[in-house]
Amino acid sequence: MTVFYPNGQPYKKENTTFEKKTGSEIVYGHRGMTLEEDLNVTNRYYIETDRAVIYKKPTPIQIVHVDYPKRSAAKITEAYFRKASTTDYNGIYRGKYIDFEAKETTHENYIPLKNFHAHQVEHMKRIKRHGGIGFIIVKFSQSSDTYLLESDFLASFWDASLSGGRKSIPKRFFHEHGHLIPQSYLPRIDYLRIVNQVFF
């Protein structure tokens, strides 16, 4: 079956694997599900089962030029990626504001801090101050181990790095202070089970 875009052009399968690359790490969409895909499926499951309302925010784009062709959809012909000033995911769970960033790393034993931005760390500090729940989810691709770590820890590493401290968080820190997230078929990455233990 041929699927069409709203503008009448045929849907090209390869387009769906497009991913914005952050930092210098390349995410190989075809080598299995990415963390982002897994989280999207998980969040959809949470919504469908009415457990939580959490979404990934759209990628921020600077639009420069748009064509408005007759009888078809507006087409953006020039645009650029912008850096996000907040985290990628937020929503509500058990009456609480939830906010997190998710990152995948190909390094076996650490994740470089350059995977995050100063604005995001600042944002997470604000969320904490205002009574929200903030954390990061980090997947070590080689092992598929995926951890939840409270945003306070990221902020500590971040601040220390600014005064000469190490520029990455070691995996053993996640092992000791974070929480390994159970993975299954559905929900794929059941991070709310960890949120229940850690924040409630």
Added chain:
Amino acid sequence: MTVFYPNGQPYKKENTTFEKKTGSEIVYGHRGMTLEEDLNVTNRYYIETDRAVIYKKPTPIQIVHVDYPKRSAAKITEAYFRKASTTDYNGIYRGKYIDFEAKETTHENYIPLKNFHAHQVEHMKRIKRHGGIGFIIVKFSQSSDTYLLESDFLASFWDASLSGGRKSIPKRFFHEHGHLIPQSYLPRIDYLRIVNQVFF
């Protein structure tokens, strides 16, 4: 002073007034500040004064083609607007999850329901169910009167319209059941003052 995009091209002032049009109403960016601009300034003020952390979500875009030119930023050369499945604004205030949609209408005495989507109304019902604060902000451009209305009322009008009820919300309903938002220089649209009265 000439300002440049990350890709080295000069910044064109007219691009900043680009706005996605929803429904059949046209928002004239040059006739004064739009509601969206006013809310962005207001939200920035709330963040800077540490009163709340509320952001507009980026416009969802379906990216079809990206060029990666040497020595300059990735350029999106084909993309389309997608319909949002949630509301445009969310965040945290006084420990509570806040969620709202903002619309401007050129009609003097009503706002057509087609300014909203079924998914958004469904989303607002979910937010309410999970203990969040949900509302709409509607600006009547002719008078500049801007109201906050609890999302429950939008849901009632929406559901009634599906079984033959009217396809718009009259301005007098906003006057009777909503709350006129005070406007000033800063914050421009002080909707949190109303949120304090209505939800706390």
